[in-house]
Structure formats: C-alpha cells, structure tokens
Amino acid sequence: MRLWSLHPSYLDAKGLVAAWREALLAQKVLAGATHGYRQHPQLVRFRDTDEPRAAMSAFLRGIHREATARGYTFDVEKIIRGPLLAGEAELTEPGPDWIDVPESASSPAPATAAVGEDAAPARPRAASAPERAQATPDTRTVPLIPVRQGQLDYEAELLTFKLRLRAPKLVSRLEADLRNARLEIHPLFTTVPGGIEPWEKVRDDL
Known part of the structure; x- marks a missing residue:
C-alpha cells in the first residue's frame, strides 16, 4: 500500500x-x-487525525x-461522504454516508462463543436514503495533515524510480520540480520542515 503525499497528477495511468x-x-x-x-x-x-475516515475521504x-x-x-460512489477541505467543492455524486452501528444493535454472538469472549466490533453501515435526507448538513472542514519536506523528497525519488520503468516521459517534470523545490502535494496535506516521516519504510535500492 502506498498513499502518496505527492499530487496525483505526477502518477502515470497504472500508478493512478x-x-x-x-x-x-x-x-x-x-x-x-x-x-x-x-x-x-x-x-x-x-x-493520528481527529477523524481518520474524513481524512481518507x-x-x-x-x-x-x-x-x-x-x-x-x-x-x-465508493467514497464515503464526509466534511470537505477548506475551499473544496462537493463532488457531484458523493457516495454514502456511514453511520456507526451500536454494539447493542449488532448481531448476537454465536452460541458457541466462549463466556467473556470479546464480541466482534460493530461495523459501520451505509445510511439509507431517508437517513441521508434527514441528516444535518456537515459544515465542518477537514484539517490539513502536515507532511515533512524530506518525506516529499523521498517520495519523489521513489516515484521517479517507478516512472523510469513504466512511463519515462513523465520523469522530467517530477525531476525538475524536485530539483527546484517546487513539488506539488495532494490537497489534503501541508508541507512542514523536516526529514523523512518516522512511519516510512525506506527502501535501500533507490
């Protein structure tokens, strides 16, 4: 799994x-x-955000x-509906709202379950049309997630490596933006100083 901090416009068709x-x-x-x-x-x-699902949407x-x-x-319609980024326009056909199903409303545990065994966590379900119609409009905004400059530079090097194999014509723009410190990022993120993020699994073959 690779969730790029870089703007998706850098990706080739396969990567997108x-x-x-x-x-x-x-x-x-x-x-x-x-x-x-x-x-x-x-x-x-x-x-690490207050609303992980909203950030992923x-x-x-x-x-x-x-x-x-x-x-x-x-x-x-596969995208769960959620609050928008500041200044972001709603999609024309947003996907379903998701509501959390209380544990009391979930299916009872099987009769063979051991006494005291933890029940499976309740899963969200898609809201029905009446539920969506009655929902209060969400006026919140999704806060931007900080990403370190070193992380962006590393991702640019990683993507350059991939593009050289799959789509060499797209390499020049990415290399130029990396060289001139003008990498574009996904609109969910905001750039902050620093090195590679601690959660990154750095490859040693670049």
Whole structure:
C-alpha cells in the first residue's frame, strides 16, 4: 500500500489506478470493514487525525478529481461522504454516508462463543436514503495533515524510480520540480520542515 503525499497528477495511468484501489482499501480499514492492514504504516498519519475516515475521504476525492480530469471513470460512489477541505467543492455524486452501528444493535454472538469472549466490533453501515435526507448538513472542514519536506523528497525519488520503468516521459517534470523545490502535494496535506516521516519504510535500492 502506498498513499502518496505527492499530487496525483505526477502518477502515470497504472500508478493512478493503483492509488485509487489502495486508498479504497485504506478507507475500508479505517471504517472497520476489514481486518487486514490495520497496522499498516501508511495509515499512521490518518489514524493520528481527529477523524481518520474524513481524512481518507478527502484523500480519495483528490485522486478522483485527477482521474476525472484525465477522462477516466472512477466510481465516486465508493467514497464515503464526509466534511470537505477548506475551499473544496462537493463532488457531484458523493457516495454514502456511514453511520456507526451500536454494539447493542449488532448481531448476537454465536452460541458457541466462549463466556467473556470479546464480541466482534460493530461495523459501520451505509445510511439509507431517508437517513441521508434527514441528516444535518456537515459544515465542518477537514484539517490539513502536515507532511515533512524530506518525506516529499523521498517520495519523489521513489516515484521517479517507478516512472523510469513504466512511463519515462513523465520523469522530467517530477525531476525538475524536485530539483527546484517546487513539488506539488495532494490537497489534503501541508508541507512542514523536516526529514523523512518516522512511519516510512525506506527502501535501500533507490
């Protein structure tokens, strides 16, 4: 799983599709809809926010907008509805709202469960149309997530390595932006000084 801090416009077609699929998987993890990848380091900065699911929705919207600009069709309804980034326009066909199902409303534990065994966590479910119609409009905004300059530089080097193999024509822009310290970032993030993020698993073959 790779959730790029860099702007998705740097990605080639294969990379953009992979970013979309991996971010959708991350959305499922943060929504409690799957047990895999829960401790993946790429999720650390999302989990550290006050609203991880809202942050991931904003991340997915950034990828979706880039895909739409290229004429690709990514299913916007897969993105969980949430508060927007400051100045961000709502998608024309936003996906479902998600509501947390109280444990008391979840299915009873199987009769074979051991006494005192922890019950499975309640999972969110998609809100029905009446529930969405009655929902109060969300006027909050998603706060930007800080990303260190060293992390951006490392990701640019990593992506350059990948693009040289898959899409050499896209390398020159990324290399120029890295060289001139003008890397563009995903709109969810804001750049701060510092080195590579502590959660990054640095490759030694670049």
